[in-house]
Amino acid sequence: MITVEGLRKRFGPNLALDGMTFTVRPGHVTGFVGPNGAGKSTTMRVVLGLDAAEEGTALVGGKPYRTLDRPLCHLGSLLDASALQPGRTARNHLLWLAHSQGLPGRRVDEVLELTGLGGVGGRRAGGYSLGMRQRLGIAAALLGDPPALMLDEPFNGMDPEGIIWMRTFLRDLAAHGRAVLVSSHLMSELQGTADHVVVVGRGRVIADASVAQLLAGAANGRITVRSSAIDDAADVLRAAGATVTRNGDGTLTVAGPAAEDVVAALGKAGVPFSEVAAHRATLEDAYLELTRDAVEFRGAAR
Ligand SMILES: Nc1ncnc2c1ncn2[C@@H]1O[C@H](COP(=O)(O)OP(=O)(O)OP(=O)(O)O)[C@@H](O)[C@H]1O
Numbered sequence: 001m002i003t004v005e006g007l008r009k010r011f012g013p014n015l016a017l018d019g020m021t022f023t024v025r026p027g028h029v030t031g032f033v034g035p036n037g038a039g040k041s042t043t044m045r046v047v048l049g050l051d052a053a054e055e056g057t058a059l060v061g062g063k064p065y066r067t068l069d070r071p072l073c074h075l076g077s078l079l080d081a082s083a084l085q086p087g088r089t090a091r092n093h094l095l096w097l098a099h100s101q102g103l104p105g106r107r108v109d110e111v112l113e114l115t116g117l118g119g120v121g122g123r124r125a126g127g128y129s130l131g132m133r134q135r136l137g138i139a140a141a142l143l144g145d146p147p148a149l150m151l152d153e154p155f156n157g158m159d160p161e162g163i164i165w166m167r168t169f170l171r172d173l174a175a176h177g178r179a180v181l182v183s184s185h186l187m188s189e190l191q192g193t194a195d196h197v198v199v200v201g202r203g204r205v206i207a208d209a210s211v212a213q214l215l216a217g218a219a220n221g222r223i224t225v226r227s228s229a230i231d232d233a234a235d236v237l238r239a240a241g242a243t244v245t246r247n248g249d250g251t252l253t254v255a256g257p258a259a260e261d262v263v264a265a266l267g268k269a270g271v272p273f274s275e276v277a278a279h280r281a282t283l284e285d286a287y288l289e290l291t292r293d294a295v296e297f298r299g300a301a302r
Contacts, residue, residue: 007056018203024181029174031194032183039203040183076141077150081133086126111139130157148179167193187287218281225252226275236269
């Protein structure tokens with residue numbers, strides 16, 4: 001379990017963390033999402049003791065990371081996949097890390113296999129693609145078989161096949177009881193991976209909820225109606241007190257009445273319809289709605 005409570009940190013005049021508070025629970029993939037500069041990397045650096053917060057606490061299994069004996073056995077992390085000696089082979093990179101932590105060398109071959117690098121562990125890491133470096137970073141994070149993992153942008157640079165692999169891999173780690181924190185700029189990357197999401201902006205938490213809750217919130221009771229008589233359907237539903245928006249694809253988005261009332265109103269008026277369904281929001285919809293006011297850099301509207 002990773003617990004972050006009330007973290008505050010300034011860089012000069014810039015307040016990078018402003019009361020950051022959340023918990024990463026075992027058995028879950030927790031997405032950590034927010035616009036550029038929201039404070040994701042700084043939070044992770046504070047958890048690892050690489051940056052000091054002016055206020056607040058960051059604990060791994062109830063203790064500050066710096067006080068942990070053999071920390072790789074408590075928390076595995078990937079902050080920067082390119083932070084490695086390019087001349088070293090991937091295998092030697094991992095061996096060096098394992099030995100520095102008193103971990104057995106045989107674990108190196110296990111994590112290379114686990115991350116799909118079994119056949120290329122003898123190659124120089126400097127020749128690895130970014131996607132392979134991400135896998136190598138995850139292999140390093142798993143060396144101590146830790147109960148918690150913290151990965152900064154692990155999808156970065158991965159091809160579609162790598163992204164699918166990563167999603168399944170992260171879910172599997174959580175299914176085995178690990179607490180997994182994964183940061184991303186892109187909510188869409190986390191759909192199908194995270195079951196819980198912490199959305200941050202300007203150094204603080206904007207939303208901390210299950211994916212199901214976020215999606216339900218974004219759908220906001222809206223209903224999609226498909227009809228061959230779209231104008232008549234819009235008229236009937238407006239007359240029934242609904243707010244109606246026409247979509248480009250020949251459907252209506254209807255807000256106000258429940259789905260049963262929409263069906264009843266259309267039926268009573270004899271307006272044909274082929275679909276009345278609860279609006280299915282994406283995580284991206286939920287995210288954009290939540291972070292609308294928290295984007296640090298936004299192109300000026302023209
Ligand atoms: N070493 C530093 N010196 C000065 N300012 C910093 C430093 N590190 C981070 N910041 C600032 O702190 C704020 C939070 O940055 P941070 O990198 O934690 O955000 P982030 O959510 O990880 O962003 P990104 O998604 O772009 O990586 C930003 O305004 C950033 O400019």
